[in-house]
Amino acid sequence: xxxxxxxxxxxxxxxxxxxxxxxxxxxxxxxxxxxxxxxxxxxxxxxxxxxxxxxxxxxxxxxxxxxxxxxxxxxxxxxxxxxxxxxxxxxxxxxxxxxxxxxxxxxxxxxxxxxxxxxxxxxxxxxxxxxxxxxxxxxxxxxxxxxxxxxxxxxxxxxxxxxxxxxxxxxxxxxxxxxxxxxxxxxxxxxxxxxxxxxxxxxxxxxxxxxxxxxxxxxxxxxxxxxx
Amino acid sequence: xxxxxxxxxxxxxxxxxxxxxxxxxxxxxxxxxxxxxxxxxxxxxxxxxxxxxxxxxxxxxxxxxxxxxxxxxxxxxxxxxxxxxxxxxxxxxxxxxxxxxxxxxxxxxxxxxxxxxxxxxxxxxxxxxxxxxxxxxxxxxxxxxxxxxxxxxxxxxxxxxxxxxxxxxxxxxxxxxxxxxxxxxxxxxxxxxxxxxxxxxxxxxxxxxxxxxxxxxxxxxxxxxxxx
DNA sequence: CTGCGGTACATTGTTACACATTGTTCTTCG
DNA sequence: CGAAGAACAATGTGTAACAATGTACCGCAG
Numbered sequence: 001x002x003x004x005x006x007x008x009x010x011x012x013x014x015x016x017x018x019x020x021x022x023x024x025x026x027x028x029x030x031x032x033x034x035x036x037x038x039x040x041x042x043x044x045x046x047x048x049x050x051x052x053x054x055x056x057x058x059x060x061x062x063x064x065x066x067x068x069x070x071x072x073x074x075x076x077x078x079x080x081x082x083x084x085x086x087x088x089x090x091x092x093x094x095x096x097x098x099x100x101x102x103x104x105x106x107x108x109x110x111x112x113x114x115x116x117x118x119x120x121x122x123x124x125x126x127x128x129x130x131x132x133x134x135x136x137x138x139x140x141x142x143x144x145x146x147x148x149x150x151x152x153x154x155x156x157x158x159x160x161x162x163x164x165x166x167x168x169x170x171x172x173x174x175x176x177x178x179x180x181x182x183x184x185x186x187x188x189x190x191x192x193x194x195x196x197x198x199x200x201x202x203x204x205x206x207x208x209x210x211x212x213x214x215x216x217x218x219x220x221x222x223x224x225x226x227x228x
Numbered sequence: 229x230x231x232x233x234x235x236x237x238x239x240x241x242x243x244x245x246x247x248x249x250x251x252x253x254x255x256x257x258x259x260x261x262x263x264x265x266x267x268x269x270x271x272x273x274x275x276x277x278x279x280x281x282x283x284x285x286x287x288x289x290x291x292x293x294x295x296x297x298x299x300x301x302x303x304x305x306x307x308x309x310x311x312x313x314x315x316x317x318x319x320x321x322x323x324x325x326x327x328x329x330x331x332x333x334x335x336x337x338x339x340x341x342x343x344x345x346x347x348x349x350x351x352x353x354x355x356x357x358x359x360x361x362x363x364x365x366x367x368x369x370x371x372x373x374x375x376x377x378x379x380x381x382x383x384x385x386x387x388x389x390x391x392x393x394x395x396x397x398x399x400x401x402x403x404x405x406x407x408x409x410x411x412x413x414x415x416x417x418x419x420x421x422x423x424x425x426x427x428x429x430x431x432x433x434x435x436x437x438x439x440x441x442x443x444x445x446x447x448x449x450x451x452x453x454x455x456x
Numbered sequence: 457c458t459g460c461g462g463t464a465c466a467t468t469g470t471t472a473c474a475c476a477t478t479g480t481t482c483t484t485c486g
Numbered sequence: 487c488g489a490a491g492a493a494c495a496a497t498g499t500g501t502a503a504c505a506a507t508g509t510a511c512c513g514c515a516g
Contacts, residue, residue: 013298013498039468049500051279054468055286062290070241071468071507082385090386093325094318101317157310158318162390241469241506267497277471282497299478299497 018046018056026065026076027171028137033078037066064169079173087169088213094163095147095209096202098154103201110153110198118149122194129183139183140174146190150197173216181215246274246284254293254304255399256365261306265294292397307401315397316441322391323375323437324430326382331429338381338426346377350422357411367411368402374418378425401444409443 022042025031043053057074060066068074079087106114125142132138144167151163189211196204250270253259270281285302288294296302307315334342353370360366372395379391417439424432 015498038466040466050468051501052499054283055498058283058286069508072509073467086384086386089325089329089382089384090322090390093321093387097317097321097324154317156314156317158314159321162318243469266495268495278497279472280470283469301479301496 014048015052015055015059018042018048018053019059021046022056022060023063023065023168026060027168027175029175031076033076033172033176036073036075038073063165065172077169077172079176084173084213084216087166087173088209091147091163091166091170092206092209094159094166095151096205098151098156098159098163099197099205100202101154101156101159103198108199108201114153115198117152118146118194121146121149122190125190126187129187133183136183137171137175139186140171143174143186143190144170146194150194177216242276243280243283243287246270246276246281247287249274250284250288251291251293251396254288255396255403257403259304261304261400261404264301264303266301291393293400305397305400307404312401312405312441312444315394315401316437319375319391319394319398320434320437322387322394323379324433326379326384326387326391327425327433328430329382329384329387331426336427336429342381343426345380346374346422349374349377350418353418354415357415361411364411365399365403367414368399371402371414371418372398374422378422405444 022031022037031037037057039050039053039057042048042057043050046053057066057068061068061074065077066074067077102110102114121142125139125146128135128138128142148160148164148167152160154160189208193204193208197208200207250259250265259265265285267278267281267285270276270285271278274281285294285296289296289302293305294302295305330338330342349370353367353374356363356366356370376388376392376395380388382388417436421432421436425436428435
């Protein structure tokens with residue numbers, strides 16, 4: 001058997017594991033927006049070298065979970081209201097096009113094998129919303145999975161990937177904002193959305209995203225941690 | 229005055245400069261698709277350390293100009309026909325949404341201060357097409373600038389950025405494929421496209437991109453450097 | 457007291473060298 | 487001829503140090 005040491009598993013590199021760890025801590029809110037991440041500190045607490053820490057941070061920077069300025073360090077990304085709007089516009093571009101492609105292929109009534117994945121994700125969202133209505137991170141994660149599954153129906157790898165890239169960023173946004181949006185509401189809105197989207201297509205996507213943005217604006221307008 | 233040394237400018241880091249250099253060499257075709265980039269070799273020829281080379285390569289990897297596999301090295305990205313399609317779909321998503329946003333704001337006839345940037349880029353494309361019709365890289369660069377300027381009219385930073393990210397990738401694609409598409413044709417097609425887009429909006433975008441893809445498919449179908 | 461310049465400190469960028477880990481290739485043996 | 491295993495190549499990671507830059511503090515002139 002030769003069970004590999006727990007400390008040093010096989011394939012994944014150390015840097016990848018540290019990146020995963022930090023991602024989790026950022027998304028859980030343990031590392032708040034604006035928190036500076038010092039290389040040396042992370043290196044010593046994680047028991048790794050500064051180089052490895054740097055590559056892990058570089059990875060997170062590509063996911064926009066942290067921002068890096070030369071010689072000025074890295075800190076957890078913080079959002080302004082403007083950022084929220086811009087991010088939603090990008091999401092909208094990707095999701096609307098994905099829905100358009102799927103409808104181009106299957107029309108207004110998609111076959112079951114196409115809808116199955118996002119229906120399943122939807123069920124999971126409803127389950128989480130009813131069993132853990134207060135664990136906002138769980139809800140946000142399940143929510144993201146629904147959208148991702150919907151986008152995946154288009155079968156366009158790059159759109160899917162671009163959307164997935166936004167995923168953790170959206171999670172971070174939602175975790176930080178904690179809008180006045182109950183888990184039950186989220187579930188209901190998405191159930192309705194999924195019913196509409198096959199018939200109404202892109203316009204349903206835009207309505208849905210606009211609605212979501214509305215729930216977020218009020219808070220973000222006050223500025224969460226605006227950098228300037 | 230105190231002209232800083234050319235070799236070691238102030239702000240930009242060494243890694244950033246190496247990344248720029250490599251990007252140029254990849255996009256010029258000097259480093260062909262599939263070429264492995266060895267850390268040690270680059271380090272010695274560039275007079276830098278392996279670590280610095282690694283960070284530069286990591287940056288290029290986020291631009292998808294190179295792909296990285298753990299313990300297996302980095303090599304210049306090579307495209308398959310499927311990659312081309314997926315990339316065009318993503319471009320379409322971004323550009324169509326950008327045009328939609330601009331039309332949502334300005335209707336079917338955009339004010340001159342909005343059209344000015346892409347009109348200027350268009351003039352540059354026509355100039356390059358007539359003066360350097362055989363320098364495909366120049367043409368491709370000018371071509372990319374036109375699209376980027378069009379996308380910028382939407383004023384959506386994230387869409388713009390996502391599109392810009394695709395830029396060098398598109399350049400790489402065009403440089404490698406060298407389609408049967410004369411510089412003059414490119415210029416004419418885009419002049420017509422820009423005239424249509426204000427009136428027809430997203431559908432004009434889709435028509436234009438489809439047309440472009442048609443010029444590329446035949447070659448790519450034969451496989452440029454397909455990895456498998 | 458305020459505003460300016462300059463110095464010291466903190467942090468990141470970069471280097472050099474060494475070793476560990478993994479992928480690839482070549483050799484050897486059945 | 488094919489497969490197990492050794493040798494090699496390349497990347498991943500560690501340690502230690504120095505260089506370059508940003509930031510904060512401090513004193514001085516007005």
